[in-house]
Amino acid sequence: MSPPIPYVNSADLHALLPTTVIAAAGLLALVVDLFMSAGRARRWIAVAIAAAGLVIAGVLTAQQYGHSYPAFGGAYMQGGFAVVLGEIAIFATLVSLGLGIGIGRDDQVAGTTAIVLWSTCGALLMAGAGNLMMIFLGLELLSLGLYCLCAMSVRSAARESGLKYLLLSSMASGFLLYGMALLFGGTGSVALAAISAAPPSPLIALGAGLFLVGIAFKLSLVPFHSWTPDVYEGAPLSVTAYMSVVTKAGALGVLGRFAYAALPPATANAILLPVWTVAAISMIVGNLAALQQIDMKRLLAYSGIGQVGYIVAAFAGQTPLGLRYAIFYLAAYTFMNLGAFAVVALMLKDADGSLGVGAFAGLAYRRPWLAAAMTFFLLSLAGLPPTAGFTGKILILASSVGAGYWWLSVLLIAGTAISVYVYFKIVRAMFVRVDEAHVRAERSTNPLPWISIAVCAAAVFVLGIYPLAPSDIIPLAK
Amino acid sequence: MTPSAFAVPIENYIGLSAVIFFLGVTGVIVRRNPLIMLMSIELMFNAANLALITFAKAWVNAAGHIFAFLVITVAAAEAAIGLAIVVVVFRRAAHVDVDEIATLHG
Numbered sequence: 006m007s008p009p010i011p012y013v014n015s016a017d018l019h020a021l022l023p024t025t026v027i028a029a030a031g032l033l034a035l036v037v038d039l040f041m042s043a044g045r046a047r048r049w050i051a052v053a054i055a056a057a058g059l060v061i062a063g064v065l066t067a068q069q070y071g072h073s074y075p076a077f078g079g080a081y082m083q084g085g086f087a088v089v090l091g092e093i094a095i096f097a098t099l100v101s102l103g104l105g106i107g108i109g110r111d112d113q114v115a116g117t118t119a120i121v122l123w124s125t126c127g128a129l130l131m132a133g134a135g136n137l138m139m140i141f142l143g144l145e146l147l148s149l150g151l152y153c154l155c156a157m158s159v160r161s162a163a164r165e166s167g168l169k170y171l172l173l174s175s176m177a178s179g180f181l182l183y184g185m186a187l188l189f190g191g192t193g194s195v196a197l198a199a200i201s202a203a204p205p206s207p208l209i210a211l212g213a214g215l216f217l218v219g220i221a222f223k224l225s226l227v228p229f230h231s232w233t234p235d236v237y238e239g240a241p242l243s244v245t246a247y248m249s250v251v252t253k254a255g256a257l258g259v260l261g262r263f264a265y266a267a268l269p270p271a272t273a274n275a276i277l278l279p280v281w282t283v284a285a286i287s288m289i290v291g292n293l294a295a296l297q298q299i300d301m302k303r304l305l306a307y308s309g310i311g312q313v314g315y316i317v318a319a320f321a322g323q324t325p326l327g328l329r330y331a332i333f334y335l336a337a338y339t340f341m342n343l344g345a346f347a348v349v350a351l352m353l354k355d356a357d358g359s360l361g362v363g364a365f366a367g368l369a370y371r372r373p374w375l376a377a378a379m380t381f382f383l384l385s386l387a388g389l390p391p392t393a394g395f396t397g398k399i400l401i402l403a404s405s406v407g408a409g410y411w412w413l414s415v416l417l418i419a420g421t422a423i424s425v426y427v428y429f430k431i432v433r434a435m436f437v438r439v440d441e442a443h444v445r446a447e448r449s450t451n452p453l454p455w456i457s458i459a460v461c462a463a464a465v466f467v468l469g470i471y472p473l474a475p476s477d478i479i480p481l482a483k
Numbered sequence: 484m485t486p487s488a489f490a491v492p493i494e495n496y497i498g499l500s501a502v503i504f505f506l507g508v509t510g511v512i513v514r515r516n517p518l519i520m521l522m523s524i525e526l527m528f529n530a531a532n533l534a535l536i537t538f539a540k541a542w543v544n545a546a547g548h549i550f551a552f553l554v555i556t557v558a559a560a561e562a563a564i565g566l567a568i569v570v571v572v573f574r575r576a577a578h579v580d581v582d583e584i585a586t587l588h589g
Contacts, residue, residue, distance in 0.1 A: 138550050145557045149564055156568050164572045165584045171565050172520050172581070176511045178561075179527030182554060183504050186534035190497070193542035195550060 013077065020069070020076035020083035023062040023091065024129045030058020031122035038115030048107045051115040055122055059099050066091045066129075070475075079135045079196055086261060087133035089332050089475045090254045093339050094128040097250035100343045100461075103453035104243040105356025109157050117157055121247065124150030131255035137185040137195045140259050144181070144223070147255055148174050151248060155240040158357050166239025173232040174222070181219025187212030197267040205272045213268065213276050220263070221280065223256040226317065227287040230310050234298075237306035241357045245302050246346035249309050250339050257316060257335060261328055264320050273323065281321045285413055287314030288420030295427045301349050301360040305342065308386060308427065311420055312338050318417055319401040322408025330400040333474040337393035337465065341385040344461030347454035348379045354447040364446070365431050367439040371446060376435045378458050383428040385465045388421050393468035400472060489540070496537040504530035515580050517573075521565045528558045 018025075034054040041047045066088055073084035098121060107114035108121070127146025134140040152174070156167025185195075191208035192199045203209060222229040237245045264277055291310030298304035316338070319331035349360050352368075352375070369376035385392035398421060405413045467473075489496075503526055510523025532551045539547025573579045 138546070138553060141550075141557070142553060145561070149557075149560055152564050152568060156571060161572075161584075164568065167568050168517060168572050168581075168584070171561075171568055172511065172517065172524070175521075175524045175561055175565070176508070176527070179504075179507065179524055179531070182528060182531040183534065185550075186500075186531040186538065189535060189547055189550070190538035190541070193538070193544055195546045 016074060017076040017081075020074060020081055020133075023065040023069075023095075024126045026062045026065060027058050027095075027122050027129070028126050030055055030062075031119035033058070034115050034122070035119050041115075043111065045111060047111050048114045051118045052102050052107050055102055055118045056099060058122065059095050059125075063092060063095045066095065075135060079198065080139045081130070081133045082135040082262075083133065086328065086332055086475065087129075087258060089336065090132035090258045091129050093336055094125055094132065094251045094254045097247060097254070097339055097343060098122070098125045100347065100457045101243045101247035103457055104246055104347060104350040104451075105241070106451055106453065108154065108241055108243045108356075113157065117154060120150045120153055124154070124247075125251060128251045128255035132258035134259060134262070135197055137188065137197070141178075141182060141185060143255060144259070145178065147252060148178065148223075151244070151252070154244045154247070155236060157244070158241050160239075160357065162239040163241060163357075164239075166236045169232055169239075170236045177219045177222035177229070179219075180215045180222070184212045184215030184217075184219060188216065197262060200267045201269045203269070205269055209269075210272065210276060213263075214279075216263070217260075217276075217280055220256055220260050221283055223252060224260070224313050224317065225306075225310050226280075226283045226313065227290040227310060228283070230287070230291070233310060234294075234303045234306040237309075238300055238303045238359065242302070242346065242350055242353065242359075243356060245305075246343060246350075249305065249342055249346070253309075253313055253316075253338075254335065257313075257331065260317065261320065261331065265323055265328060277320075277323075280317065281410065281413060284314045284317035284321075285416045287311060288318070288416055289423070292420050292423040292427060296423070296430075299362050301362060301364075304362065304427070305345060305349075308424065309338075309342065311424055312342070312386070314420065315398065315401055315417060318410075318413045319404055321405050321410045321413055324404055324408050327401075327404040327408065329474040330397070330404050333468070333472060334397035334401055337385070337397040337468055340461040340464040340468070341382045341392070341394055344382040344458055344465065345379065345386065347457040347461065348375055348382065350451070350454045351375060351449045351458075352447060353449055356449070356451070358447075361445075362431060362434065364444065365434045366437060366444050367441070368435040370438060371441075371444075378462055379435065380432050381462055381465065383432055385469070387425045387428040389425070391466065391469045393465045393472075396469050396472045400474070493537060493541055497534060500530045500533040500537070503527075503533065515582055517565075517569050517579055517581055520581070521562060521569070524565075525558055525562065528554055528561075 034051045069084050070088045076083050108117040124147045127143045130143030134143055152171045155170050156164045187208050191206050192203040225233040288311050291307050295304050295307035316331050316334050319327045385394035388394045388398040402414050507523045507526030511520050532554050535547045535551045
């Protein structure tokens with residue numbers, strides 16, 4: 006018998022205030038757009054409203070740091086790691102909207118901006134979800150928005166990527182949902198905390214398995230990754246950048262809470278071993294496949310598959326330090342990955358276009374600052390000092406060795422070695438002198454990515470010198 | 484109400500839901516028409532709904548019923564977006580088949 010649901014009080018509403026502000030900013034952007042005449046100003050107004058809402062939500066989220074509170078009877082966990090993951094999602098939304106000043110044509114921008122903001126609400130709900138219903142709601146809110154955003158282009162590749170993402174991701178949602186139904190059957194409660202208290206049963210093991218398949222798909226871990234490169238390549242650049250960080254932040258929040266707080270300690274290791282295994286495979290396969298890519302978005306997709314493998318590996322053994330380091334590495338990945346996306350955006354005239362690796366040839370001589378920034382972000386992605394990528398990998402290695410997962414550490418180092426080759430191919434190309442006539446050199450007129458590059462580079466450097474891993478990471482407030 | 488209030492044993496409901504779920508998964512994997520694939524996904528969702536409602540009755544916990552309503556709402560939104568995307572992708576094509584769209588090589 007479940008306890009009666011208590012009345013909603015102001016503290017509950019306060020926990021959801023950042024999400025409410027973002028959702029309201031989306032509505033406001035839509036309404037204001039009704040009164041705008043055609044022209045480029047429409048883009049700026051919509052993006053400015055979104056940015057204002059996101060900054061306010063960011064400040065409100067920061068105020069929740071260290072104030073854990075189970076809102077709505079434990080459905081939404083305020084505080085804990087939800088704060089850091091929320092900030093990551095909010096930052097990624099801001100940067101993505103800046104890459105092309107909104108997404109789509111002038112008359113579409115208000116609509117796409119609203120969808121982006123509501124998807125971010127979904128990611129925030131996932132990051133703080135304390136029961137199965139909230140996880141499903143957050144996940145679907147995020148995914149439904151992304152299906153539309155992927156298809157939001159006149160290019161047939163974009164529409165195709167939207168359809169592919171819709172079909173495969175909905176199927177993964179189906180697995181996740183059926184797993185949730187079985188977990189509910191095994192425990193008699195939708196609360197994550199109830200799963201760890203219930204006696205082990207085949208229903209719980211099977212439910213957890215299906216649930217983890219769904220999450221592995223959303224995290225694009227190998228062998229559930231085949232959609233990632235196609236969808237990343239087809240979708241508009243801003244959407245790809247958004248997807249690469251925000252879905253990971255939400256799904257890692259769910260996986261973290263599930264691994265640390267929901268599974269019964271006796272059987273947790275047996276249930277989670279396949280997850281560590283697919284993480285290890287992702288590190289190797291993701292980086293190996295990245296070697297052969299000639300499209301920048303595909304390359305970053307495969308590199309993301311490898312990176313998410315590193316992050317999930319930090320969870321192995323479920324040590325509290327591992328959770329801190331995973332969140333630290335996700336923050337590092339956010340900055341270096343979005344920095345690289347901002348560089349790509351500056352090399353495209355149209356933010357909806359695509360960029361081949363060949364466009365980087367001789368970049369150091371044409372645009373030295375851009376080449377320097379890209380080199381720095383690639384150094385970080387490869388995991389070399391003095392960058393956040395290096396520090397993050399050292400911390401993950403320390404945590405997985407400490408938890409006794411030697412084989413994961415060895416594979417992590419092997420994956421890193423392969424990835425160095427992937428990223429340095431681009432660095433080498435940038436510093437080779439080429440005939441200018443042979444390079445398709447485009448420039449963006451949008452100055453906003455430069456701000457993103459400056460912020461990301463500063464963050465990658467600071468986190469590389471001083472690892473500010475969050476200390477308040479309580480997965481489930483009791 | 485107790486589990487004995489089931490006129491049919493609970494295993495039958497869960498067995499049926501598992502069969503529907505399996506049909507849905509097979510449909511998504513085997514069929515090449517995106518509309519049928521969307522329908523198969525709906526089958527997967529509804530299999531979960533049946534399981535949720537059965538368990539809700541067995542445990543006497545209304546959360547399962549609420550969850551099922553939530554899933555129905557989300558599935559409707561998903562179908563709306565899915566159909567819109569199918570229309571946009573196949574507007575110029577004579578017939579709908581996911582093997583015919585291969586600009587992106589997976």
